[in-house]
Amino acid sequence: MKTAVGTKTLTLVQAITDALDTMLEKREEVLLLGEDIGKNGGVFRATDGLQAKFGENRVIDTPLSEAGFVGAGIGMAVNGFLPVIEIQFLGFIYPAYEQIMTHASRLRMRTMGHFTVPLVIRAPYGAGVRAPEIHCDSTESIFTHMPGIKVVCPASPYDAKGLLIAAIEDPDPVLFLEPMRCYRSMKEEVPEGKYTVEIGKGKKIMEGDDVTVITWGAMVPEAMKAAKMMEEKGIHCDVIDLRTLFPIDKDIIAESVQKTGRTVIVHEAHATGGVGNDVLAIINDTSFLYQKAPVERVTGFDAPVPYFGFEDHYLPTPKRIQHSIEKVMKF
């Protein structure tokens, strides 16, 4: 930031509202589409007040049809608009899978750049808030596997606003995952007005020389709790919040794991086919000879996300993370 601007103390969900507000103000091509986002302001209030401010022409309540409004959003994006679509919960995105996989992500490739899709799809994701069944999925790797779409997942209010603005300005489709567990769990000083956080860059949130802990989204606070507890035992963690899941910041990973030689990857998603495996591949490709211990992964299990009576057992906890940190230290 070149000039000093004021800041506001915001929660993550308020930072998202602020980003949308800022971009609706700055760019007339920006439109919001989604279920209950108008008068109701979204089920999480992420679009609270925006329809009243910008009108029904720009903040549009859609019919209940994920494939329909993602498909229509593609048509609008190709035709000059910058639609920001809210999917109510990531677990409800699947009807739109085909539109994202076969069209949004590959229209640029199909037409060698003639038609492009500057579209943002926002989706709250994850367990841990006692939400009903199917409202708690963390299936980011379905989308990181898709060529042609970026996947972003902020864990703090500052990053949420800056990354959402960057996503809206990105010339390609971006899936913007919002950890609903972090929506209101913390507040942070967030600059007023427009700023961006670069897509594809991770962030070091704790410095330490012993173990690298790599995580994102709702697992960031859990990993931090574990790292702070380890600190008391004299083990110092380098904690990385990836912030972007595609393209992953390989440099921040390589720099840290070459320093520590020991790594724990933490994610809420299922282990098999999870983004943690891509992190492992980056460690293998960049830093194989620096490793002092096999990399540990602390993840959700390869079981469907259970109903919330079981979710505390399903989700990685600081205790499980500490256990893995100790394991790589003792190896």
Place this chain on the structure above:
Amino acid sequence: MENHFPIQRILDENGNIVSPEYKGKLTEKLVQEFYKQMTRIRIFDRKAISLQRQGRIGTYAPFEGQEASQVGTAAALEPNDWMFPTYRDHGAAMTFGHSLRNILLFWNGRNEGCIPPDGKKIFPPGIPIATQIPHAAGAAFAERKKGTANAAIAYFGDGATSEGDFHEGLNFASVFKAPVVFFNQNNQYAISVPIHKQMNSKTIAQKALAYDMPGVRIDGNDIFIVYFETLKALERARNGEGPTLIEAVTWRYGAHTTADDPSKYRDQAESINRRQETDPILRLERWMKNEGIYNEKWMQAAEEEASAEIDQAVAEMENFPPADPAAIFDHVFAEPTWQIQQQKEEYLKQIGGGK
């Protein structure tokens, strides 16, 4: 339901006008353009099948028999309108001004073939069934928001109307009064499945009722009704009155694609009969004869002109530079990510070249 949605036509099989109110609108210039375009796309279609048989292009989806539906609709569009064709609608795309060379390149496995000529808003062919329908609704909605008079047309077959995207697209367009024409070519088979196994609905036009939009059922082999009903629907769209569903009842003579054998699932005698009885080009010729404007010399010249144009396009397709492997990596994102950049560099190094 068939009674509520009777098949409308202007021209019957024998080339007689059955809706006299249109008589004054059928200028010689218009009719000649229809004839010329239908002949042109039929020659193209036959040429493409022959190219596939010779291994000069890949699998091809023929449309012969559906020329009136494709030319009649495309001729009704204004230059700034949007077209969302399927893989069987390149006859419409050609009529609307797509490049013949590029259409052939598409069928020969080249992404370059999906690029329309400058200023032509023609989407790449929809491959997964019905998925282009919401795109058309969205692009049309965008035109409405911009305050233009431009409209969109989406093509799809009978089977597509069973897909969720058909219903979601129509619902979206009707809620937001998007200026779009949903043009169904009911050729009565979705690959091998006949329409009575595809749906219990007696017509496709009736599906418009659910979305409170006009549903029109027409003879898809009568180019006059196709043209005038499309014009009417486009006019409604441009006036802010929202979408229309048109069901054009037609028939594909040939296979689903060159990889398909229709004799496995239907009696091809039907196609032979239809060629003689209800063919869209023959029907127009009969009318021209009845009107005394049948001019064999002019027709022959039109055919020769089309053949020369197509031969030229085939030559251009075959002389097109070979696929540049760098192109695989260059159009995934506006700026390649490190993964793509790295894969590109490593691969090009391996094959000993680059751009």
